[in-house]
Amino acid sequence: MSRGACAYIIRKATGGHECCETLEEHVQRSLEVWLGRLKKCYSSAVNRIIYSQGSQTLASVLGDPVAVAIVLHDIGKTVPAYQEKRIMRGRVQYRHELVSGALSLIALEKAADMAGIGENERGLYVFEVPLAVMMHHESISMGVLAGELGERFVTLSVASLMLEDYYDGELWGLERLARTVKNMNVVGDEVVDVLKILSGSPPSRKEVINALGRLKAYSLSGDTLSRLSARARVAGILHPLVVADSIAANEGRKRCNGDGGTWIVKRALGRDGQAPAEPCL
Secondary structure, eight states: OOOOOEEEEEEOTTSSEEEEEEHHHHHHHHHHHIIIIIHHHHHHHHHHHHHHHTOHHHHHHHOOHHHHHHHHTTGGGGSHHHHTTOTTSSSSOOOHHHHHHHHHHHHHHHHHHHTTOOHHHHTTHHHHHHHHHHTTTHHHHHHHHTGGGTOSSOOHHHHHHHHHHHOOSOOOSHHHHHHHHHHHTOSOHHHHHHHHHHHHSOOOHHHHHHHHHHHHHHHHOSOHHHHHHHHHHHHHHHHHHHHHHHHHHHHHTHHHHOSOOOHHHHHHHTOTTOOOSOTTO
16 A cells, blocks of 8 residues: 655644645645636637747647646655654655655656657747646745755755755655556646656656756756746746635635635735735636
8 A cells, every 4th residue: 555645734733744735636626726716717828838938749738837836736746754744853854745856857747758758849848847847836935945054045955964864765655656646637638647657657756866967957047038038938837826826725625724714825815905906816
């Protein structure tokens, strides 16, 4: 029996921890928000992103980049250190977003290989979806991994320290996530299959840090116009990802957190006497 992964863990008053929402529950809720509430407004923008990336072939096989980003956005939480709440015992604090981004790059390249789509046909999808995943809690990651260490940005050396302290080449819960995603039938079979592959054969620490380095190199490559275009495309994936993630988390964790919601949820849904900022809702 495979071990499950929790997306949101709370400390109980009596000691110990409780899983408030499993990873597969959270991903399913996030996909439902995207498909049922947001996609109708953003589908044309997402299609323009796919065209601008030159990734029509890959997207037609794997699925729209927002749906795929949602499936992958929290897979860094499947690391045992996160599940066992050992995330603040090392030299730096563990941030799942960085690991999620690196694992997403590895996963999408494997999925493209499985689909028989060569590097010249993939476009920029395989880099820009992972970058959106990596940035879905960017302000927190920057504060913890850069600001607290007196850095202006998260360096590869800091990321390497984090991986040395917390990543041991084991991932929990990906098979359960794969089953849930398969049942929803919203992304390509290759995405489902690669989750199973990563579950049985997780990448090494060296492979994860290498993936982070490649994402950094991509984000800094090209002339100014190319970088600005890449940032715009990543932002176009990141915005609906963050809104779907935030609303799903608020709805899935009410029994633990009440119904206050984050700033994003309040603004998107129009709470506290404000008009909804999110036109799709």
